[in-house]
Amino acid sequence: MLAPEIVMMSLKVAVIAVTVLLLASLVALARGNYRLHGRINMVFFVLTLAALGGLEVIARVLEPQMFDEFIAARQATGALNTHLMFSMPAALLLPFMLFTGLRHKRTAHIALAIIFSVLWAGTFITGVFFLPHH
Numbered sequence: 219m220l221a222p223e224i225v226m227m228s229l230k231v232a233v234i235a236v237t238v239l240l241l242a243s244l245v246a247l248a249r250g251n252y253r254l255h256g257r258i259n260m261v262f263f264v265l266t267l268a269a270l271g272g273l274e275v276i277a278r279v280l281e282p283q284m285f286d287e288f289i290a291a292r293q294a295t296g297a298l299n300t301h302l303m304f305s306m307p308a309a310l311l312l313p314f315m316l317f318t319g320l321r322h323k324r325t326a327h328i329a330l331a332i333i334f335s336v337l338w339a340g341t342f343i344t345g346v347f348f349l350p351h352h
């Protein structure tokens with residue numbers, strides 16, 4: 219059994235860590251180093267889906283009752299729903315970001331990147347600042 223506090227805190231640290239990677243990939247992009255941008259984002263892709271996916275599975279599938287109680291006791295149900303409205307579509311977009319990037323479908327990749335950036339900013343802000351971790 220994992221305490222909700224530990225899982226929530228781990229999720230926040232993971233979101234911050236992968237966001238640093240994403241920002242680094244954008245710096246590489248701005249410097250014209252597309253290859254490095256792609257490399258960093260492959261790591262971003264794997265870590266995001268593995269770490270966040272794994273922890274979300276614990277929270278939503280393995281111990282949903284404990285998490286529902288943790289969230290309800292802190293009156294954070296609305297905050298969690300808002301967070302999921304950003305994080306779910308962001309996660310769904312990730313494979314398409316990787317595919318369009320690897321295939322050099324530049325127009326599609328940039329169009330998706332605009333939507334993804336808004337969704338990721340929402341995921342970060344609601345996840346790190348709105349959700350409780352103690």
Ligand code: HEM
Nearest residue numbers: 252253256259260263312315316319320322324331334335
């Ligand atoms: C969020 C803002 C992002 C912007 C503005 C952006 C933009 C770009 C641009 C302009 C390229 C060059 C396209 C070309 O070669 O024609 C590129 C390549 C690429 N991007 Fe992104 N991208 C973003 C996020 C991502 C994400 C989240 C992923 C993966 C999950 C990703 C994966 C890739 C890959 C794999 C390449 C190919 C790199 C290579 O040529 O070796 N990008 N991106």
